[in-house]
Amino acid sequence: MKKILFILSIFISSFSFSQMITSNLQKKMLALGETDKFVIIIKYLNGEKVSAARENELLPFHFEEIKDSISAGEDFYERTIEFAVFEEGKFTIPELEFKAGNQIMKTPAYEIEVVNTAKKEDVINDIMNNKDVELGMEDYWELYKFYILVAIAVIALIIAIIIILKWGRKPKSSPKITSNLTLKELDGLKKKKFIENGDFRSFYVELIDISRRFITTQYHVPAEVLLTDDLIDAMKQNNTISPENEKIVEEVFLRGDLVKFAKTFPDQETMQKDFSDIKTVVERSTKDLEFENLRKDV
Structure with a gap:
């Protein structure tokens, strides 16, 4: 009986001190551009080094990472990521892998819904009535000069490409x-x-x-x-x-x-x-x- 209790205690102690990963997502519904927080904690490392994606490269590209901080000690690893999403829809944080020694651990996947809080029926009131202003040639130039210059640049680029393709020499290659x-x-x-x-x-x-x-x-x-x-x-x-x-x-x-x-x-x-x-x-x-x-x- 004593041997059974001894073996059972060893099993329980080894299990209780095995590496354990937990994760927490602060909010699962966000407004456009609203900040959210994602936290990953790994315990009972016993000196093992944790390998994962580098800072600001953990989440998929839909998620704009604002802050990615890592704190680690002899027996723990904690990573806190603050992020925002600037598109409407449903997005997924997939399972993320963390490797400690020979053990690979994964966080669960999280789904986030991003909504636009502005409503179509919202009425925007002008502070003062609109006024009609007569514009001269200089005013029109100031308004549209950027587009005119871009159009001229595009036309010049097209002409240059045609000249290069027609008369330019192709570089020797093999x-x-x-x-x-x-x-x-x-x-x-x-x-x-x-x-x-x-x-x-x-x-x-x-x-x-x-x-x-x-x-x-x-x-x-x-x-x-x-x-x-x-x-x-x-x-x-x-x-x-x-x-x-x-x-x-x-x-x-x-x-x-x-x-x-x-x-x-x-x-x-x-x-x-x-x-x-x-x-x-x-x-x-x-x-x-x-x-x-x-x-x-x-």
Whole structure:
């Protein structure tokens, strides 16, 4: 009986001191621009360091973060975020991940409704009666000069573009030059030591930016303006890109999106593999283009 009580007490004590996460949203209905507060608290850390999205990067883009403060100690972690929303509608704070040691904890999702408190039937009374004022040429110029200057600038820009396209020389470029320039950019990213320092967000942002520029130039796919899902579809419809390169780009870009919205925390091994895979895509892209040219000739 004593052994059972001893084992039970150990189990209860270990359970009571395990890491625990709680969160609290102050208000779930807001007026446009009204400030709300979101608090996350993690207890019983026992010296474990907490990893999460960096300050002012935790909430989705609909939420305008005003203040993001973190306080931490040996046994606790507290994060308080003040934010506002400037669009009407219903918005969701998704499940947010926090990693302490080897344990990953998540907050529940919260739905917030944002309403416009101004009513259509509200009457605005003028302080004094309107007066008719006669305007001269100078007055009209002061009122509309900005629009006139913008119109002139746009017309001049269109003329300049037409001249460049018609008579300007196209810069010399080749698939090999594009690959070499991109490899230099990747070496520059490597020297920033984002992988060694565990700065996975900065690493994936720069890696994907470099990859998008490369795909746009090398394969003539508008990767810099397409969302990830649309880019994947565009690559599958492009006969130039090999299936191996398509698969690598798809995996790295999807992982980058998860990192951007704090839904995953890749380790150094994963980041190093993604870097090496993208470098491989760049190096063998010239073979893709050579094969495509040969196919066209046949």
